[in-house]
Amino acid sequence: METASSSGLEGVNAANTAISHVDGEQGRLVIAGYDAEQLAQVATFEEATRRVLEAGRGASVDVTPAQLAQARIRAWELLPRLGDALDAADGMDALRAGLAHLRATSAGGSGYDDLADAITAIGAAPVFAAAWSRKQRGLVPVGPSVELDHASDYLRMTTGAAPSPAAAKALGAYLVTVSDHGMNASTFTARVVASTASDLISAVVAGVGALKGPLHGGAPGPVLDMLDAIGTPANAETWLLGELAAGRRIMGMGHRIYRVRDPRAAVLEVAVKPLSTPNLDLAHAVEAAAAKILRERKPDRPLAANVEFYTAVLLDAVGLPRGQFAPTFAVGRVAGWCAHVLEQRRVGKLIRPASTYVGPMPA
Ligand code: COA
Numbered sequence: 241m242e243t244a245s246s247s248g249l250e251g252v253n254a255a256n257t258a259i260s261h262v263d264g265e266q267g268r269l270v271i272a273g274y275d276a277e278q279l280a281q282v283a284t285f286e287e288a289t290r291r292v293l294e295a296g297r298g299a300s301v302d303v304t305p306a307q308l309a310q311a312r313i314r315a316w317e318l319l320p321r322l323g324d325a326l327d328a329a330d331g332m333d334a335l336r337a338g339l340a341h342l343r344a345t346s347a348g349g350s351g352y353d354d355l356a357d358a359i360t361a362i363g364a365a366p367v368f369a370a371a372w373s374r375k376q377r378g379l380v381p382v383g384p385s386v387e388l389d390h391a392s393d394y395l396r397m398t399t400g401a402a403p404s405p406a407a408a409k410a411l412g413a414y415l416v417t418v419s420d421h422g423m424n425a426s427t428f429t430a431r432v433v434a435s436t437a438s439d440l441i442s443a444v445v446a447g448v449g450a451l452k453g454p455l456h457g458g459a460p461g462p463v464l465d466m467l468d469a470i471g472t473p474a475n476a477e478t479w480l481l482g483e484l485a486a487g488r489r490i491m492g493m494g495h496r497i498y499r500v501r502d503p504r505a506a507v508l509e510v511a512v513k514p515l516s517t518p519n520l521d522l523a524h525a526v527e528a529a530a531a532k533i534l535r536e537r538k539p540d541r542p543l544a545a546n547v548e549f550y551t552a553v554l555l556d557a558v559g560l561p562r563g564q565f566a567p568t569f570a571v572g573r574v575a576g577w578c579a580h581v582l583e584q585r586r587v588g589k590l591i592r593p594a595s596t597y598v599g600p601m602p603a
Pocket of ligand 1: 492534538543
């Protein structure tokens with residue numbers, strides 16, 4: 241395994257990364273040297289994947305659309321051997337169980353072939369997520385196609401029909417936008433696992449577990465529930481006040497790092513526009529009402545729309561069922577997790593935060 245001293249990352253700790261940069265004050269996200277807005281417009285998910293993997297490895301990598309398509313095929317061939325993994329009621333449980341069936345390479349004692357494992361994991365995620373979704377709806381899973389790009393194939397495997405170019409483009413922009421985001425909870429989880437010199441598949445499975453929670457990746461489904469419950473802009477304020485009075489948070493609002501609107505919200509708004517969904521106007525109205533109420537309630541704590549707000553609108557507009565929203569986040573973020581595993585390998589140090597003991601001492 242390459243070590244920090246041989247990689248040029250001497251003294252680097254887990255908080256230093258060349259993969260993405262989150263500026264919470266300015267509301268800026270840079271992924272592998274590109275503003276997220278720019279990357280989402282010019283790059284396919286396959287290209288973004290290569291760029292983040294290269295940023296993680298610190299060298300060029302050979303990851304092609306054809307390799308990812310082959311990985312989708314291999315995952316599809318594994319489907320009959322997944323037992324009841326894809327029968328779980330929750331899509332993230334199913335994805336975690338499905339990905340756990342993947343086997344990491346073992347390069348004969350010299351460590352793992354992380355790049356090969358990354359391609360396997362990135363290719364498998366959409367296949368398992370789409371197959372789970374179809375099984376949930378009582379439909380027969382649809383196999384991947386080597387003819388299609390990753391985003392189009394994911395949509396086709398989900399709906400059973402070739403997607404419109406506009407829907408495929410919007411989903412591609414979404415997958416690129418969420419491919420990496422600094423040291424978020426699931427990425428940190430994946431890095432901790434990699435830092436023990438465990439394999440990439442284990443890191444990805446752990447990442448899925450961390451992403452599942454509604455404080456991280458599980459919010460877009462509830463955002464769509466919220467938009468449905470509100471129904472029309474006129475109801476927004478009353479409904480939102482009721483939520484807060486009941487002690488609940490407004491889903492899709494607030495962020496640990498951003499003190500302004502999450503820049504990814506704007507990228508997704510632009511991406512979803514060509515699909516002319518009526519939910520976009522409603523989402524704008526609900527966001528404005530929520531921002532106003534939260535500003536009044538918490539003047540010292542800026543709480544603006546986060547990525548999940550417009551994720552809900554976009555993923556609904558491209559035809560994905562809401563139970564599949566969190567797994568779809570994982571389909572994009574798995575690229576970032578893998579890039580961070582590559583980067584953590586170069587750091588080559590165990591991540592081991594200290595704890596402060598506050599319990600009783602022996603008498
Ligand atoms: N609705 C209502 N109040 C909110 C809120 C929301 N969406 N987000 C934060 N707050 C309030 C909290 O209640 C807390 O108030 P208090 O100090 O009176 O207890 C204060 O703002 C700070 O919240 P805290 O949980 O400490 O901030 P955080 O940085 O840990 O939270 C999130 C970040 C994302 C977990 C949080 O904003 C949240 O729960 N959002 C809703 C879920 C969501 O959209 N998740 C997707 C994230 S990308």
